[in-house]
Amino acid sequence: MSTQSSGLRLFWAEFRDNKVALFALVVVILMIFLALFASLISPQNPYDLANLSLMDSRRPPGFVGSGGYTHVLGTDPQGRDLLSAIFYGLRISIQIGLAAGFVSLTIGTALGIAAAYLGGRVEALIMRLVDLQLSFPAILLALVIVALLGQGKVQLIGALVAAQYAYFARTAYGAAKAERGKDYIEAALATPLSGRLVVWRHLLPNCAPPLIVVATVQIANSISLEATLSFLGLGLPVTEPSLGMLISNGFPYMMSGRYWISVYPGVALIILIVAINIVGDQVRDQFNPRLRK
């Protein structure tokens, strides 16, 4: 137990050395907190239509509305307080990003490892399917699936998973294929241990590092893909706007000087995605022994 935790401690010590990555991690954690406690810290519940007043719509930052409090970032065309809408939007974005990320991680890893371990026809079938899918742009695939399945959180997550599991399958396959040829797998098979034990105890743990890296990047990708779909009007219902839909809502007013409706949710989205990517990059560098000090 002590060795495991000292390994983690070393990992953390190395992570801490990169101040930019450390800052990005703080930003990610902060945003997760904002999303978790959105209902407590927001001045308004933007999803409760009874709270909204059209009198307050499209007001600039700093406007004191009918609710009696200051709209720090202004309001949107429906009269929502933008700050509150961003907090709630973050919640949806992160929720969907994590859910889609983990489901595609599970499905993709299972397929990739099965292909590498079983070999032969199973391998050919799975990997050709994955290759085929990787040749389509993810956004196109997601658009088609959302169009087919309709709107809603589950449908949206389903579309994101279908568009992204292939990346995990590729990564898991590559890692598992390399590990499969190593002596320790041969040793486990020569003992002989059952295939189930070999996969769970030997193959899977050794394929974990690249998968963790891909997972961080793909969570960020899920978030931006969800925002793109929402921006195009294919995401969640208008009554529960995510960051993408907030941007889309403000878009018609961009040219009439009411920049804040699109810009502030956009900034929040960019900060979130960039921060996750910086953390992911640092984790990747630390797993790559060639870049090790």
Place this chain on the structure above:
Amino acid sequence: MSTPVLEVRGLNTHFFTRQGEVPAVRNVSFSLQAGEVLGLVGESGSGKSVTGLSLLGLVDAPGQIVSGSVKLNGKELIGLPEPELRERRGREISMIFQDPIATLNPMLSIGDQMRMALFAHEKRSMQDANTRCIDLLRKVGITDPEAGLKAYPHEYSGGMRQRVAIAIALLHNPSVIIADEPTTALDVSIQAQILTEMRDLVRETETALIWISHDLAVVASLAARIAVMYRGEIIETGPTFDILRNPGHVYTANLLAALPANTEPGQLLAHGGTLRSAINGPETVQPPDKGDFLSLNNVNRVFSPNISLGERIAELVGAGVRRRSTHAVNDVTLRVARGETLGLVGESGSGKSTLGKLMAGILPPTSGQIFLDDAPVMQAGKKSTLRIQTIFQDPFASLNPRMKVGHAVSEGALAHNLVKPFEVSDYVKRWFERVGLEPEWADRYPHQFSGGQRQRVAIARALAMQPDVLICDEPVASLDVSIQAQIINLFLELQKGLSLTMVFISHDLSVVRHLSDRVAVMYLGKIVELGPAEKIYKAPVHDYTQRLLNAVPVLDLS
């Protein structure tokens, strides 16, 4: 005495790592005359290679030369800016690396690479350059050097590629060549040829040579002077003969005593390290009782390359390429008696490892049967017995890096109900002690162990399955000599204590001779000679066995 071509004084190279500053080369001083060969020996990690790289100014970050002086033909190299160093590299001082496969660029023909190296320092006409290259290729023993210029590295074997690397190092007639384990990756017979050629080349060209190796016997056959490195320091230096006869330092004596060829067969080897289950004084191990046990009947194994979809289409349209399948094991019939140790020797590619995998039930034979007592080793493509266990060559690869070693040792026994869950820690403890590991290390991960300790873990893992037969595939080949000696001693002790039947696969004849009752010599997939170990060594019958024996460099102290 004339002035030395290379003079090294007080060289210190340190590595600046997260764990702190690690001195890899400590206060190293030596000098070299023209045409002299200096052997630099020591275990891995003793700083030999870093010394070589420091001389060329090729130490990579986080390594750095901290202090010292390197004078080449009277000019100081330390502190020279990179362009001036580059100007000297290859022209005045050049290097031959260990791995000839990694050294040559696979995308360029050998002629391209040689000319490139030549034009880097000299202006010559194309024709002139070709003549020079052909001349050198001939000198290093490449037959048909004109064709060699057009060949690509993959068309050449490892030995041939290393010859090309040597030719490139010689292009500009450098005053000093540093050769870093250039024959370690090669077979014994090819190593012997290259050693002879290097000896002639050095004499002919008056080049000073630093030969870095962990193998004392190789160094002794080439170098007039030896420097022994230990933990970054040169602990002993002097004429080869004196050092071998009267090693002044304990470590050198240990290196010598650890060579299996210097000890009578069956005797425990001397080794430098201390060991929990250290054995006091040499003992002789008696071969136990006989009786047929593991039997192989007309076993064959053919590897045919996988047919890709593209090739299949090519075949359909009539453009099929003829594929070569390899007959790795060719009609082998063999009996191993209960309690016997059979040595299996041969060059790489002779099929000995494949035969080992067939016996271990890792690979199914293409045809023929393998029985343990009367039961087949494999049934329906799966290994059907627990009584045969395997020990692999590389303990760094054969242990799961993410599994605690105690878990690795108990896993198989638990899966097959050889031990009850509540007895596991005692069980692991027992086997750890048996192979000379501290029982409290069971909670550690493989990377926290040295190579020798890892191999002990691998042995414990195999033994914990309570096997009757142990297949050992080059179990000491990747270890340092003194560690090698400890592991061989462990095998000797286990042989006696557990009455194990062992098949010991190795390319190192002296190791096999030391451990085996009988020896089988493999060549091109067949067993060409089989007999009692002593008989094969004293009176080899087959041509190939004789060649193999003659190729081994042996320390001759007389």
